[in-house]
Amino acid sequence: MSESIFRKDATAQGVAKQRLIETLAKPEERIINDPYADRFVLGASFIKFMGHRLNVWLAQKLVPGFHEHLISRTRFIDDLVKKNSASGVEQYVILGAGYDSRAHRLELPSSLRIFEVDQPEVQARKRSKLPEELSNSENMTYVAVDFTHQSLTEQLMNAGFDQNKSTVFTLEGVSQYITKEALSSTIKEVAALTQRASSIFFISYVSDLFDKNPEACFGKGYPNAEKRAKLIMYGSAKVGEPWISFYGAEEIENVLSQNGYSVKENVTLKDLNSRYFAPVGRALSENQLLQLEHFVMAESQN
Template sequence: MSDSTAAGVAKARHIESLAPEATRIIDDPYAQYFYFGASLVNLVGHGAGLWLFDMLMPGAHEMLIARTRCIDDLVQQEVENGACQVVLLGAGYDMRGARLNLAEKKVKVFEVDQPAVQSRKREKVAAIPNLSNPVHFVPVDFACQRVDEELSKVADYDPKAKTLIILEGVSQYIPGEAMLTTLKAMDGVTGPGTCFFFSYVDERIQREAAQLGDAKTVQKIMSMAASVGEPWINFYAQSEVPGLLEASSKFRLVSDVSADEISKKSFPLERQIPPEKLLVIERYVVARK
């Protein structure tokens, strides 16, 4: 399985981490270890790195970084409210456990991903100097293994604990039936009060791409994903989400917000970009049981 999209998101996080501290949205000191070309970005700095990123995919950086900030804030909020486990489904190359010092807060982190992607990540993690990263890696081949069964095999995992589940940038790659199965599975191995975050691609992208950002950029992102073997195959309308949750789990909708809403909230006034340049192809769901 390709890790190209995970590497691309790591690049966006690295570029953002080089921004001036006063206007920086997130800080990820580990992102540079997960993609080719990081030394060049370190050399040219935030401004030129962002310019080059925007030349290829205008508006994508802001969408990805606002999404990261949104989830980071949710993690902090849920931990403060008693969540003692974080499960990252399709964890990719984010180092959220280390970035947010979750081990120091007595929060256990479980990273679930395809075996091949997770193997590559573990190799890269081993090369990061002075890193303490006490996460539980849970390899799951989603074609033939169940995530709930594999999590239950991990000695430190508590299926009755209040947990935060994060499915970031994944739902567009998996069939709708797999999404239902995942919701049902995680409902069965988490305790009361558990929060489930997931992003999804707005189904309007199939017929109204120009309403969600520059149509050429939208098509370019989809084409690039398909070219590395990661085509987008699953989309949702906002009106579908409550039914999706109710049909598969005890999770109930708390919020469903658009990319432009969280971008306006995350970025300071001097870094806001015109609405017509912002990609708003994603929406972000918080559900709770």
Template sequence: MWATAVGVARVRALETERENALFRDRLAQAFAAAGGLWPSSPPPVDEAARRRRTAVSFSIVIRTKFLDDLLRQASASGIRQVVLLGAGMDSRAFRMDWPEDTRLFEVDTAAPLDFKASVLRQERAVARCERITVAVDLREDWPAALAAAGHDPAAPTVWIAEGLLIYLPADAVELLLDRISTQSAPGSRMGLTLGSRGVIERFGTDASPGSAASMWVSEMPDDPVGWLTGHGWEAQSHTLRERAAAYGRPISSPPEREEGPGGLISAVRRRT
């Protein structure tokens, strides 16, 4: 399941090699290599799989940049607690500039965190903030584990769930959001990526067994902003197309269908 996290690292390693990279993730290549996906990864089985991989890779690059910006804004707003849910091979603790006193929690299950730790040791990587890993399954009582690791729900937090919710069934997504909301002091922020409507039908149904897309189970609600308002958040949704254009990577092909709200979400916890 967490092999998908190494696939994401491979995409970030490729982006890092570009001259006009939207971010530089120097550890991504080491994660991909340790996972057997660098310098090359198994080629897509057919043309449709190749197109899917290209599209998914593109979306990973854009969402990474989107959430990097969101985190910088959160730091600028004074937030000093960061929680990466389903952190995988996210290397933001190592590659971004953090204000002093920032505590960054990486929540994932033990196996990916152990794999990550071994690569970090081998690379002699040094975090640029206080980095705390929390090995817990998000289906269990992770708020307790996070609190035990030092998270303070009374202080604002910026939460990131990147490439995670698409793998969780709808009731698990609801529960996760309820729990995030309960742990979020006013002024907290959140960055989410949601599967856009129809993506499972387009990408998942004929995906090869074991591939990331074959494990996708949930798409965003019809009205993500309204959904988050109901949970106490002021949210904005962005489409991949709009963000890609803003970052100088416009999608040249016209949309195949009318585009609904986007799956890149930024939100601020309402002050009550």
């Protein structure tokens, strides 16, 4: 596939870039480790040459907290998946997996069956960049689905999803790119698929305040909050993946509860700053907090 006509992976690359930057930190200071991220990022050699500190400094100049927000989101899910797979969850479905390599970079039990769902073009590029020998690849299946017009159920079932097994689903950094109808039908399909077994659903969503009152999504004293919010929106639209859907906490809770899920945790970078960054001496100050995205963990009631 020619890189020049490929237009669907800019944001997936953007997140992989932040994981690459974090991986360059000293092992005792880093929050996540992704040894595969560099394979997907254009200009990875230059990023590696600059190193962790300089890249993070630059990110702080452009949009303070942006790097930490994405890294804390990844770490939150890493912890969730590790904890649940260690306590016996049998399947893991990564919805909108992009260039995430959780299936290979975490030491997950070999009994865990993993399904990576994304658009076919993104998966094709991902597969062409990954090494042939990868840990856990025999337990992992790629499932091509476009949430806006394809049935997740049909594709997952064809790929061997087992409705009798307990499952974790994660939808990381995707809800802002798809319509509210597509999100709600995806959650509905997930609920129907998991009626016979317990399941956990993780979703990240962008607060509707970001659209209406951006200042409310940043820590006190955050410099030029409104300008930064516009910059983020402009950046996504410019690469052809505009943010189109924003949610309130109640709205997300309602969509989840209508489908049998109850919210157990709803956090932002503010909460994860003290959980992950403070212990390694990298706590952000109030005026660097970017809280536009919420990270929600919900459990099924069955």
